[in-house]
Amino acid sequence: MGLGLVAWAPGAQAQSSSSEAPTVQGVSSREAAQPGHQAHQASVNTPDTAQAEPPDLGAVLPTSRIVWHGFGDVGWHRTGDPGRSNTFSLGQLNLYPTATISDRLSVLAEIVLKGGTDNRIVVDLERVLLRYSFAESLALSVGRYHTAIGYYNTTYHHSSWLQTTIERPLPFAFKGPLPIHDVGLSARGSFTTPALRLEYSAEVGNGRSSLPDTGVQNIQDHNQGKAVNLALAVMPNASANLRMGVSLYRDTHTPLDAPSRTESIVAGYVVYTNSAFELLNEAIAMRLSGGQAASSTTSPAFYSQVSRGFGPWRPYARVEYVKVPVGLTPGVPSGRRTLGLVGIRFDFSEMAALKLEYRRHESSLTGNGNGVAANASFAF
């Protein structure tokens, strides 16, 4: 009888007995609802488990160990833009180790390997969080996180497999108009009443740099001010699959050659998801005030997505719009973009999917055009 955990692939377990992975004396894994992973057991005893136990219980007892998970995707796309050839392209290879240190303390990191515009592969530390849970109503995290602006950013992160479509909506695109990542402190929790469930997030971080071509302020904040984000979400008990939420983000930018400006981002969403239906609607208003602007500048963005599952098949459609005024976001081209897409997703395995999309875009920067894209995404 062994104490240690072994590599295990639960995703394959329900599909083929030939690929069924080993179990440990009757216990498959603590992370059995996860995709396949490798677990390393570092220690066993906690205050709750201080007594000696039969070895076959070791795998189920709370322990401190690292569990590796992953996502990946590979795509192909073709656009009607002159001069652009159709191409295969690597998506993001996402590795995220998690560890439960104690009943209250846990760690998560998200490491992404992806291709740059120069075809080189780069490695990014997208998230690293140390989380301490005080109670249902309060868990504190410190590190680098995805800002809780709206719904999409903190629901799908860098996983193509988790999201229905191939790419994120325009407002939530990486290197887009919103501050996707931040470094700082976050608190979140939930309250349950007979009528509804209320969730909140509160974040204080470095915010975005005021300098063009500067990424997330991982090491040094450019100014004294901190970005603050507050988010609330409500789920009525009468409809557990319905989620409605709002968020407010506020930061101060201090460009070197201009007066400081205040950035405010308000987002609201109504989302309904169950195993068959998916209806996502989000609207965002990005507002920049102060500085050289004679008046405040407000930039709207929204998307609406609908899909319906028929077994492993899921047709979907989405419309999205974003308008970025000049100077709203350092390093992000200004202009207006509209995108409509229809597609179909086929989950040919519990942990892998194929997607095929047709897209129609209209852009004040690049003109109008059509495109098709295909993508294979997976979790492991």
Add this chain to the structure above:
Amino acid sequence: MLHVRPRSSRRATGRTVAGAKVGPMSLVVALACALATPLIAQPVAGRGPTETDVAVIVNRDNPIENLSLRDVRDILLGQRTHWSPGRPISLIVTPAPGAIERGVVLRTVLSMDEAAYRKHWVGRVFRAESASAPTNADSLDMIRRAVARIRGAVGVVSRATAAAPDVKVVRINGTLPGDSSYPIR
């Protein structure tokens, strides 16, 4: 050594059709049956109406006596993380995929299929909303023993397994397994 596959947690098995001729109509009927299966609460062959009752068990030191069906759903989905302030739900241990008891819970409590439940937990851990996903155990006896050992643990087992004295059976909506109105069956 513990037995690994007790009767009550055996995996559902299919019948091979290798070598048999399968006509189009058979395929249509089979497909219709497969689609209808999750929608119809069917008793397990050879079992009485309460024999498939699935019990929710906790450690005997846990003061909890009753949960609503919604509470059970929230716990199994990771949306409820504490029994009370200062008492975290430290471990959720469930039968492995394919076990009858797991199927009952997926159908009656979660209204999900196995794939949706797994995807839910993949996302939940990925979003750092939960530190880890539930533990699956092939043996119901293993679940009972783990819950008996860990104060904050909760488990899902058969009514027969829950009869052991080292764990506490939680009432669901005020009813116990075997009661006529017990909801998890």
